[in-house]
Amino acid sequence: MTPVELIKKKREGATLSEGELRWFITGYVAGTIPDYQMSAFLMACFFKGMSEVETLTLTNLMLHSGIVIDLSETPGTKVDKHSTGGVGDKVSLILAPIVAACGVPVPMISGRGLGHTGGTLDKLESIPGFRTSLSLAEYKAVIRKVGAVLIGQTYEIVPADKKMYALRDVTATVECIPLIASSIMSKKMAEGIDALVLDVKTGRGAFMQSYERSLELAETMVRIGTGFGKETVAFITDMNQPLGTTIGNWLEVVETVECLKGIRGIGDGSGDLMEVTHVLSGAMLMLGKKAKTIAEGMALSRASIQDGTAYNKMLEITEAQGGDTSALENLERYPLSKYTMEVKTIEPGFVGEIDSLELGLTSITLGAGRERIEDIIDPKAGIVLSKKVGDSVEGGDTLAVLQTDREAILEPARERIRNAYRIQSSPPRTRPLILSYVEKGGVKTWM
Amino acid sequence: MTPVELIKKKREGATLSEGELRWFITGYVAGTIPDYQMSAFLMACFFKGMSEVETLTLTNLMLHSGIVIDLSETPGTKVDKHSTGGVGDKVSLILAPIVAACGVPVPMISGRGLGHTGGTLDKLESIPGFRTSLSLAEYKAVIRKVGAVLIGQTYEIVPADKKMYALRDVTATVECIPLIASSIMSKKMAEGIDALVLDVKTGRGAFMQSYERSLELAETMVRIGTGFGKETVAFITDMNQPLGTTIGNWLEVVETVECLKGIRGIGDGSGDLMEVTHVLSGAMLMLGKKAKTIAEGMALSRASIQDGTAYNKMLEITEAQGGDTSALENLERYPLSKYTMEVKTIEPGFVGEIDSLELGLTSITLGAGRERIEDIIDPKAGIVLSKKVGDSVEGGDTLAVLQTDREAILEPARERIRNAYRIQSSPPRTRPLILSYVEKGGVKTWM
Numbered sequence: 001m002t003p004v005e006l007i008k009k010k011r012e013g014a015t016l017s018e019g020e021l022r023w024f025i026t027g028y029v030a031g032t033i034p035d036y037q038m039s040a041f042l043m044a045c046f047f048k049g050m051s052e053v054e055t056l057t058l059t060n061l062m063l064h065s066g067i068v069i070d071l072s073e074t075p076g077t078k079v080d081k082h083s084t085g086g087v088g089d090k091v092s093l094i095l096a097p098i099v100a101a102c103g104v105p106v107p108m109i110s111g112r113g114l115g116h117t118g119g120t121l122d123k124l125e126s127i128p129g130f131r132t133s134l135s136l137a138e139y140k141a142v143i144r145k146v147g148a149v150l151i152g153q154t155y156e157i158v159p160a161d162k163k164m165y166a167l168r169d170v171t172a173t174v175e176c177i178p179l180i181a182s183s184i185m186s187k188k189m190a191e192g193i194d195a196l197v198l199d200v201k202t203g204r205g206a207f208m209q210s211y212e213r214s215l216e217l218a219e220t221m222v223r224i225g226t227g228f229g230k231e232t233v234a235f236i237t238d239m240n241q242p243l244g245t246t247i248g249n250w251l252e253v254v255e256t257v258e259c260l261k262g263i264r265g266i267g268d269g270s271g272d273l274m275e276v277t278h279v280l281s282g283a284m285l286m287l288g289k290k291a292k293t294i295a296e297g298m299a300l301s302r303a304s305i306q307d308g309t310a311y312n313k314m315l316e317i318t319e320a321q322g323g324d325t326s327a328l329e330n331l332e333r334y335p336l337s338k339y340t341m342e343v344k345t346i347e348p349g350f351v352g353e354i355d356s357l358e359l360g361l362t363s364i365t366l367g368a369g370r371e372r373i374e375d376i377i378d379p380k381a382g383i384v385l386s387k388k389v390g391d392s393v394e395g396g397d398t399l400a401v402l403q404t405d406r407e408a409i410l411e412p413a414r415e416r417i418r419n420a421y422r423i424q425s426s427p428p429r430t431r432p433l434i435l436s437y438v439e440k441g442g443v444k445t446w447m
Numbered sequence: 448m449t450p451v452e453l454i455k456k457k458r459e460g461a462t463l464s465e466g467e468l469r470w471f472i473t474g475y476v477a478g479t480i481p482d483y484q485m486s487a488f489l490m491a492c493f494f495k496g497m498s499e500v501e502t503l504t505l506t507n508l509m510l511h512s513g514i515v516i517d518l519s520e521t522p523g524t525k526v527d528k529h530s531t532g533g534v535g536d537k538v539s540l541i542l543a544p545i546v547a548a549c550g551v552p553v554p555m556i557s558g559r560g561l562g563h564t565g566g567t568l569d570k571l572e573s574i575p576g577f578r579t580s581l582s583l584a585e586y587k588a589v590i591r592k593v594g595a596v597l598i599g600q601t602y603e604i605v606p607a608d609k610k611m612y613a614l615r616d617v618t619a620t621v622e623c624i625p626l627i628a629s630s631i632m633s634k635k636m637a638e639g640i641d642a643l644v645l646d647v648k649t650g651r652g653a654f655m656q657s658y659e660r661s662l663e664l665a666e667t668m669v670r671i672g673t674g675f676g677k678e679t680v681a682f683i684t685d686m687n688q689p690l691g692t693t694i695g696n697w698l699e700v701v702e703t704v705e706c707l708k709g710i711r712g713i714g715d716g717s718g719d720l721m722e723v724t725h726v727l728s729g730a731m732l733m734l735g736k737k738a739k740t741i742a743e744g745m746a747l748s749r750a751s752i753q754d755g756t757a758y759n760k761m762l763e764i765t766e767a768q769g770g771d772t773s774a775l776e777n778l779e780r781y782p783l784s785k786y787t788m789e790v791k792t793i794e795p796g797f798v799g800e801i802d803s804l805e806l807g808l809t810s811i812t813l814g815a816g817r818e819r820i821e822d823i824i825d826p827k828a829g830i831v832l833s834k835k836v837g838d839s840v841e842g843g844d845t846l847a848v849l850q851t852d853r854e855a856i857l858e859p860a861r862e863r864i865r866n867a868y869r870i871q872s873s874p875p876r877t878r879p880l881i882l883s884y885v886e887k888g889g890v891k892t893w894m
Contacts, residue, residue, distance in 0.1 A: 007619035011493065035483035040618035043490035046458065171487035173456035 003037040010044040011336050015051045027060045029160045035167055042164075042173035050178035054226045055220065058178070062186035065160035069136065071107060071192035074144045078105045079284045082188055082216070083199040084207050085117035086361075087356040088242030088385075090252040091199065092120045092150070093261050097313035098281045100147035101304045102297075103118035104288030105144050107191045108150045109157065117207075118249065120368060121152045123256075124380030126249040130396065146316045157190045179215070181220040189228055195287035196225050196278050198234035199398055202435065205356025206239040218438045226440045231287050234438040235446065237276055238431060241354040241389045244273035248368040248382015248403070254331050260311040261355070269388050272433050278302060279434055280444075337380045337403035341410050344415045348395045351387050352424035359383060362416045366404040378405055383417065390428060450484040451472070462498045472508045476607045476676045482614055489611075489620035497625035502667065505625070509633035512607035516583065518554060518639035521591045525552045529635055530646040530729050531654050531664070532564035534807040535689035535832075536647065536725050537599070537699040539567045541706050544760035545728045547594035547743075548751045551735030553575040554590050554596045554638045564654075564807055565696065567814060568599045570703075573696040573826030577770035593763045604637045606838045626666040636675055642734035643672050644727050645681035647880065652803025653686035659881065665885045672866070673887045678734050681885040682724055682893065685878060688801040688836045691720035695815040695829015695850070701778050707758040714837050719880050725749060726881055726893075748781065784827045784850035790864045795842045798834050799871035806830060809863045813851040827854055830864065837875060869874050 006024050009016060024041065027033035071078050079099065083089055096106045110120035110132075122131045132152045134142065142149040148190070153162070161183050169173045188196055198221055199208065202214035225232025245268075246255040255273070258264040265274040280299030291297035304310040315325045325335060360404035363369055367378030369392065384401045387393055399421050402413055434446040454473050456463060471488070474480035497505065502566035518525050520772065530536055543553045557567035568579045579599045580804075581589065589596040600609070608630050615621045633642055645668055648654065649661035665681035672679025692715075693702040702720070705711040712721040729744030751757040762772045768855070774781060811814055812823030831848045834840055846868050849860055881893040 004617055010488070011619050034485040035481070036614060037618055039483040040490045043458070043487045043494075044619075047490075047494045167483060170451055171484055172451050172458050172491075173487060258513040287491050321548060 007037060007041045008188060010041060010048055011106070013048045015432070016054055018053070018057045019391070021054060021057045022061060025058065025160060029163060032352045038164070038311060039167055039171040039173065042168055042171065042176070042179065045179060046173050046176040047268070049176075049323070052223060055178040055182055055238055056224060059182040059186045059189075059224050059228070060441045062158050062182060063189050064159040066158050066190065067136070067156040068190050068361040069107075069139070069157075069192035070107070071140065071143065074105050076103065076105050077194045077288045078143075078192060078198065079195045079288045080093055080106060080108050080188060080191060080193045081199065081280050081284060082184060084184075084201050085240055085244055086201040086239040086251065086330055086359040087117055087205040088247045088273075089117065089201070089242050090123060090244065090246075090256050091280060093256040093278045094273070095281050095284070096148045096246050096315060097148060097260060098277070098301050098304050098310040099284045099288070101309040101313040102139065102281075102285055102300045103145055103147070104285055104289050106148040107139075107193060108148070108174070109151065109153055109187060109191050112136055112370070117205075118247070118252065120150065122377050123249045123252050124150055124321075124323075126253055127318060128324040128327050130318060131321050134321070142317075146313070147312065148317050148367060150317070150321070151185065158186045161186050169295070177217050177220055181217060181224055182241065183446045185221055185224040185228075187231060189225075189277050193230060195231040196281045197287065198222070198232065199276070199280055200234055200236050201239040203238050203240035205360060211236065215436065217396070218436075219443070222438050222440060228408065232440075233283055233287070233429060235279060235434055236436040236438070238433050238435060239274075240360055240431065242356045242385065245269035245385045245388070246423065247363045247385075248380070249377060249380040250334060250379045251384060251403070257311070257314070257328050257331060260305065261312050262305045265305070269385060272388075296426050297313065305358070305412050312426055324401065335380060338405045339403070339407055341402050341414055342398045343400045343414050344400065345399050345421065345423055346395055347423050349423040349425050350427045351391045351393060351399075351421055353422040354385070354389055354427045355420040355422075358416060358420040361399060362413050363422070365406075365409050366402060366413055367406060383406065387421070390430070392427070393423060449877060450480050454484060454488045454491060457488055458818055460495045465500070465504045465789055468487070468501060468504050469508060472505065472607060476610060482751060483876055486614055486618040486620065489615055489618060489623070489626065490873050493620050493623040494667045496623075499670060502625040503671060506629040506633050506636075506671050506675070506836065509607040509611075509629060510636050511732060513605050514583070514603040514638065516554070516586070516604070516639035518552070518587065518589065522550050523550070523552050524735045525554050525590075525639060526642045526644065526648065526731045527553060527555050527635060527638060527640045528644045528731060529631060531631075531648050533648040533690055534564055534652040535691050535694045535699065535804040536564065536648070537570060537691065537693070537703050538727060540700065540703040540721065541720070541724045542728050542731070542771065543595045543597060545724070545757040545766060545805060546735070547653050547764070548756040548760040549728075549732055549747045550737050551732055552590055552595070553595040553731070554586075554640060556634060556638045557594065557597060558600065558602055559817070561693050564652075565694070565699065567597065569824050570696045571597055571657060571768075571770075572701050573700055575771040575774050577765060578768050581768070584672055587823040589767045591795060593760070593767045595760065595764050597764070597768070598791070605633045608633050624664050624667055628664060628671055630705060632668055632671040632675075632867055634740045636672075638676060642678040644730045644734065645669070645679065646727055646839070647681055647683050649683055650685050650687035650803070652689065652807060658683065661839045662883065662885070663741050664891065665883075668891070669885050678833060679887075680730055680734065681884070682726060682730070682881055683883040685880050685882060686803055687878065689803045689832060690721075690723065692716035692832045692835070693829060693831075694806055694810045696824060696826045697781060698829040698850070700775070703763070704758070704775050704778060706760070706797050707752060707761050709752045712752070716832060719835075722880055733779050749875075757827040782827060785852045786850070786857055788849050790847045790849065790861050792840045792844050792846050792865070792868065792870055793842055794870050796870040797874045798838045798840065798846075798868055799875045800869040801832070801871075802808055802867040805863060805867040809860050809867070810863055811848060812853075812856050812860055814853055827850065832888060834868070837877070840870060
């Protein structure tokens with residue numbers, strides 16, 4: 001067996017045996033197979049795909065390349081949620097306290113923002129003192145004590161994925177469904193979960209821009225989770241406009257707190273955000289055996305907002321991870337951006353579309369995200385949306401407000417945001433927010 | 448412009464601009480673009496191909512990555528021949544003295560054998576003292592003096608191709624026609640040629656096993672040569688049995704000498720070898736302006752055997768490159784292999800096919816070739832074919848004789864060679880040896 005033979009085999013579209021794939025991946029992680037052979041192999045996978053067995057084997061190899069966390073000392077069915085990433089997607093921040101408040105433990109290992117979508121870790125770290133780098137012992141202690149924990153990836157977990165992902169990133173081999181699915185699923189299963197809810201975004205602001213590709217990714221991940229004995233369901237949700245009304249790290253924490261307090265939510269600009277949140281929470285509560293159906297879980301989720309337990313759980317999590325809860329209790333004390341600028345519409349009509357990719361990219365220029373891994377984020381910076389799809393506007397109405405410390409960027413950012421709003425003469429057709437539901441048994445249209 | 452963007456562009460099947468390709472290749476040769484990005488790019492080229500302009504640009508970049516030899520001080524139209532490599536293919540050794548004897552200078556830079564096909568350099572070096580590593584000054588002096596020169600690649604010529612070829616070899620990206628064509632053509636054009644004749648082998652013993660792929664390679668190379676202003680023609684020739692009667696370095700020199708002396712040739716087992724040789728020589732003489740047509744060139748080629756000028760030229764070339772001409776004059780004095788073994792047929796009938804790939808691979812085990820670049824060749828070792836396709840055999844007839852110093856290999860080699868001969872009850876259909884002729888104007892069936 002030589003690396004060239006295996007690359008050639010994949011190049012010809014054949015399926016590698018478990019032993020062959022194990023030898024290749026293990027050799028790569030150990031450094032005996034060089035980057036240049038792995039990148040040729042990955043490009044061959046891009047064109048030829050991987051079989052279901054290959055994908056499961058790859059996931060398994062990555063999973064066991066590092067520590068698989070054992071959370072058996074925490075009672076209950078541990079359930080996590082993973083999103084493929086959207087603009088203004090602060091669902092994890094709202095859902096983790098809700099689900100934990102309802103009695104299902106949530107172990108969550110998240111990533112940082114890179115590119116146009118934000119990262120949960122960056123959002124949490126905008127809370128003064130909030131630590132996302134916990135030791136394994138602290139991770140276990142926090143989930144045991146408060147029922148939820150949100151940390152970043154450590155070097156102990158799936159090192160094979162880290163090495164392969166870094167290579168894929170620089171060799172144009174990211175966009176390959178079996179590789180994406182095994183990368184996500186190996187990380188999630190290393191957390192110590194028993195079940196998983198997936199939110200696969202689709203549309204212009206999403207990683208997967210077409211519905212078909214999103215569905216393929218969802219089905220692949222559900223198959224992997226099921227194959228590993230972890231009940232896994234997936235939702236395909238629309239990302240053709242940002243979720244909620246804020247884009248930017250602290251701004252999203254503010255929206256999170258207001259949604260958890262019930263000040264904002266269904267009926268206002270955060271309605272789509274809370275719709276997605278309750279559905280995902282509902283599914284997590286069903287998988288966590290606190291509800292018989294998703295609908296029953298959604299009712300529990302809504303109740304946890306109304307009775308204040310979800311908000312209190314957010315304070316508990318924040319305190320357990322070293323965060324300053326008084327910042328959440330007194331949102332108005334947080335430092336303000338040096339510059340604020342309103343983006344106004346010129347023509348009257350209806351908001352037909354909001355290009356969330358463009359909003360995500362613009363928010364980076366304001367300081368809310370990274371273009372390079374070493375960039376420093378400004379937690380205050382971002383965009384607040386005053387109008388969302390379907391809203392009617394008069395000429396001169398404010399569409400959005402941008403906040404930044406970077407004066408030079410104000411004008412160009414305003415232009416970009418104005419152009420990202422498409423104003424049309426008639427109300428747009430209502431689009432469903434949640435498109436499909438995927439479980440072991442197959443795909444269903446949602447509702 | 449980043450390497451990832453260009454890899455992605457190729458991955459999506461787009462055409463890179465000349466500037467993009469120049470930046471990428473130049474960066475790779477300079478070491479600023481790493482192997483792992485180039486290998487992903489090469490695999491994308493394998494799947495998506497390259498346009499005609501990209502192929503020309505790549506060839507040009509490789510050609511000018513090193514020295515382009517100027518042979519203008521040698522008068523006449525310099526013509527070389529290149530073969531994609533076959534088993535028992537000693538055409539270069541016979542044709543170079545013929546064409547030089549007829550007054551057309553032949554500058555020839557050849558490769559070593561790797562895999563199942565032998566290398567011209569290894570064959571020449573089986574002549575005691577023959578030097579294939581000449582300095583550029585010596586190279587120019589020899590062709591000026593004797594009208595032909597046969598050397599190996601130097602580090603001064605197409606270093607970009609050397610680096611890329613080494614990477615392709617270990618990343619399963621060799622079998623890509625634009626990459627093969629630009630690699631061959633950049634090397635050939637760096638020699639200082641004015642025109643080129645190509646011999647593209649097809650069949651089981653050839654690099655390109657199907658006729659369609661062979662034709663595509665031939666057309667691509669003819670387009671490149673024409674694009675660079677060098678008149679280029681190609682023949683597609685059959686490699687479904689070895690050429691001539693010998694496989695192995697010194698054995699092939701012996702067959703060469705006997706063919707040049709006219710002792711062997713049309714009418715015996717070397718008939719196919721001399722048929723190909725005269726056609727290619729004839730085309731070279733036409734391109735070299737010593738004949739109006741290929742047929743006229745073929746007549747000159749045959750005459751050079753009959754009047755002894757071709758054999759004398761072989762002695763001149765050998766002497767000019769430090770070789771011991773007495774070894775050629777007294778073939779019987781050469782050392783013999785320790786072991787000789789006849790391979791006999793069991794059943795009577797007709798030779799229907801000879802698996803030249805299998806014969807090439809078996810000859811390596813006898814010591815005639817390399818499995819790894821660092822292996823040392825035994826010049827004496829090899830196979831002499833007593834029967835060729837179409838010959839009738841009785842049970843017990845000798846099919847071939849093998850020669851080696853490796854006792855342990857005798858029995859398994861005999862079995863492999865016996866199995867490589869397919870004996871059938873009726874005479875096989877005659878197959879044409881030269882299938883097609885490709886020139887700037889298009890493809891023609893030969894004869």
